[in-house]
Amino acid sequence: MNGRELSLLVACLVAIVVFSVASPHYATSGNAVTVLRNSVELLLIGLGMTLLLAMGGIDVSIGIVMGLAAIAIGRILGADGSPFLALVAGPAVGALLGCVTAAVVVLGRVPAIVGTLGLLGVYRTAVFALLGGQWLSGLPSNLTDLLAATVLGIPVPALVIAIAYLVVWLAVRRTPYGLHLLAIGNSEEKARLSGIPVIKVRFMTFVVSGVLTGIAATFYVATYRNVEMSVGSTSALDAIAAVILGGTSILGGRCSLLGTVLGVLLLRILQNGLLLIGVPSLWQPVVTGVLIIGVLGFEAVSNRLPLTRFQRARA
């Protein structure tokens, strides 16, 4: 555990203590479950976003990708489709939209921030068109029952997240993929000169992020049993905030998966706690925004950015 991860852990604990003192409703086991429950989708999306930022990419459309996947799942459930089909739909739609993003950003060479911003606009309209101004609501509970089950006493969401974390961690720290990802994040041109299949690695990473987001959509639908118009509208901002809080460089070349997990938890603890002490939920994006600016500002003035200084000198 590095210094950043340790300070995040401390920040989580401090926040918990402060909110416990401030609100009598805070320190209950029910609320702890709520916070963890609210973290599920963001943890999955955050893992993918960590990979994207590590390779110098980003995806600001990721929340709406979750929304589109959720609509697909909802439609299948609503049509009384098999739970198997509903389980496959999320990752499948996620993978498909990941391919679309990769086609634009990687093959089309549109800078990731611009390309995904463009897709965000397109996908938003698609959500509107698909829902036609109406929520998908009152969906059947077969998916909910499946995902509320426990295996050996461990809730399914926790199990899925643990597996996703382990797979991504192994890929990043124990296989050539991780080295290629970080090399691309440091400099695409140097990675290319080193013989790395840059296009393949970048393409694959957008697809992986899409699949993780599709799994997140499955949990979203299972939990809420409805899909509303604003589905996923804050997810990208939240994910980017959590990932950079966790110590992954916004400029690429450095990442921390544990940091992302702690970043997500801190964000959700703050959002939940502020709500409980009476801050209107309208203020939540403000908190996230201030956290992003705060972290990047802090990094810019402290000497935590030696890598980016090399990057600038060598660019």
Add this chain to the structure above:
Amino acid sequence: MTAPFLVARNIAKRFGALTALANVDLEIRSGEVLALLGDNGAGKSTFIKILAGAHPPSDGELLIEGNAVAFSSPKDAAASGIATIFQELALSENLSIAENVFLGRELKRSIFGVPFLKRAEMRQRVDGLLQELDAHISDPEAPVGSLSGGQRQAVAICRALNLNARLVIMDEPTAALAVAETRKVLALTRRLAGRGCAVVLISHNISEVFEVADRIVVFRRGRKVAERLAAETNHEEVVSLITGAHPDVRALEKTN
């Protein structure tokens, strides 16, 4: 005289309207150190990037041991036994020495079809290479970005050696080095040639070139203007070839 390892025929490279290289014919022989000289912007780096698979040529062809090759990436060139130390080194500053030396061709073992890195083995091989180079690096796990210019050069050279290449190309390998390190690199070029490797050395230091080169090729404004055996030319002649004051170069440039 041995048959050439690599033959470049009529190579040209254009970047939009800019012609960086035109009509370059060159033979590179095993066991020989070939020095590439020329002013800034003469096209030396562009030429070796074509040999390294980093740029496709706009025109012309490359033959390796008589067979035409077309590199679509640096990986292809590496697979044909060409290792290149680029002028800008192309190291990943955020990765460690061993990770850089093996980047793009990592040692791995397959477990359930998943390729896992063999970190210990890569580290061992790199320690051996660094020792062979007599390079002193206190923390081999440190990111390459925290190393000095000379140490980075050593890492880039390790990378080339590790490939067991048949042709090693070095673009200004001594530009960032102190006297002692420069000696080591020059000795290394001779050792590589002694092993039967072909070596291409780019340098602006003419005395350095005379110390190690068997042949000298001079580029000027994207063209090859002269080729001499090192034993049959001298410092002054090479300078005049580079600057264009030499009668041969003048004659050539008049006809073009």
